Amino acid sequence: MSDLKDVARVAGVSRATAARCFASPDVVRPTTRDQVFAAARELGFRPNLLGRQLRLQTTQLIGVVVPSLLNPVFAEQFQAMERAARSRGYNLLLATTDYSAERESAVVEELLRQRVDGLVLTVTDAHSNRVLQSLSTEDTPFVLAYHQPGSTEYSAVSVDNRAGMALATRFLLDAGHRRIGMVAGPTLQSDRARQRYAGYCDAMAEHRLNAMAIIEMPSHTEADFSALVPLLSGPHAPTALVCSNDLLAISLIAELRRHGWAVPEQLSIIGFDGIAIGTQMHPTLCSVVQPIAALATTVIDQLLAQIAGAAPTSHCLPCHIRPGESTQPYEETLHDPLQ
Template sequence: MTDLKDVAQLAGVSRATAARTFASPDQVRPATREQVFAAARELGFRPNLLGRQLRLQTTNLIGVVVPNLLNPVFAEQFQAMERAARLRGYSLLLATTDYSTERESIVVEELLRQRVDGLVLTVTDAESNSVLNSLTSEQTPFVLAYHQPSNPNYSAVSVDNRAGMALATRYLLDAGHRRISMVAGPALQSDRARLRYAGYCDAMRAYGLKRRAVIEMPAHTQAEFAAVEPFLQGPQAPTALVCSNDFLAISLIAELRRNAWNVPEQLSVMGFDGIALGTQMHPTLCSVVQPIGLLASTVIDQLLAQIAGNAPISHCLPCHIRPGDSTQPLEETPDARVQ
């Protein structure tokens, strides 16, 4: 049976170098790494990682839980985290929940059974979540991505969702809009959407304007014209819509244009996330940008620090407006203000 010694001999390196090539390939010179891998392929050798994991009581695996991959923000986050984790010798296992709290419990248990060393979680609601309570009591390392939990025992990395949406709403207000509504998924199930609605209300109140009820869509990332059409009629119809996430905004623009509404000429639309897709559409999407790459690397750093025994900490990252063609200034008379 072929073993590591045979691979090292064929590759012309020491056994220790061959072992390091498989354990930490980024720490070996590319030419040496290719020699070892070529020898392994020729001999049909693959290292037994399970034995090493059992000896060290670690798997170098991180479990990642996100609502779905339909929203590109989570796909971009996962790709950036995978790069950051790989540089540190870790691999990722991914699970999705479709915004179901029951599913969150199931997939977290499945990942723990695979002996992941820690978890990165984006859940529906971080404020009342039995899974997080259990992980804390069991001292399982985890970091929340995009959440701003009030519990100091939770480690989290996010932007300030409330301040970010206030920034977006002020951007529209400064552009002359006064009749602004927010569009979000079902019943603001997401704690992030609730914070963003609070930020919208903050900005409207600061301008002496009455907040409007959320225009609710049947899904977090999918708009339906039938759900928004009733709000577009009459003298108090909104001139601008701010969406709880970019993918919802992109879907909404498509629905509006299919139904003969011009964006931004008749209705300005703004998103929240700053996904790359927003810059590749027409009109380009105006959005609040979350630094997804920085968030991903910070999440991995914080989780590995917890795995090493450090206490949970949280970071709130800066966000900014990315201008786009989906909004435009509006000239409106003062009597259009809704007190």
């Protein structure tokens, strides 16, 4: 079986240079690195990463915990984080929780057993979470993604969820809508949904309008038309709805159209996340865009800084409205959709 010495001989370099190509490829000249990697392929050599990890007491692994990959926002986030981590010599281990606090505890414990060097977490509620409380006694650094924690002990990267939903609501208000409601999944499972509802209420209060009670769906990503039926008729029926995330908005549009409602002609819909698929549907989805790629890169940068010894710090990134065909001015809305 070939070893590193054989690779160095075939590549025409020293053993130390060959070792550097595998351990720290960025510090080796590209031509030399290519020679060494070509020799390794020719000889069928692969470095023993486990032995190196044991010597250095590091796995070069980052554990990532997200609620679900059914929501494309987390898939887009993971892809961008994987790219950023790989460029720094790290790999990611992924676990999903299905928005379950009990599941969060189990998957974090499993990742800690894998000896990950750090964790990226999107949890149900960052303000009262047993996982975060237990991690405070561990040596493993972690960064929260999408959360805005009140504690300065935690590192977090997010947008301002409250301000973002206020922006969405003002967008509809500026278009002339006054009867605006908000649709979300189970609000007790998500601090982000509660912050977004607060932002909706803020914008409605600015215009001296009464905020409607949150329209709660049984799932964070699937709309249930039966939950909307009591609200869709009468003098107080909404002309527009803001949704706590894009996938829920897409599902809501599908449910409305399936039951004979036209979007946006009868009801304007706006989402929150800015996932790419929203631009590929018809009507295209109007949405509050989170800078998912920038957020993912910032999360990895901050986590690696903590792994290197830096103190926790938080970042709040800007968001903006992406206009789409799912909303239109109130003046163009059909005000008597059932007649």
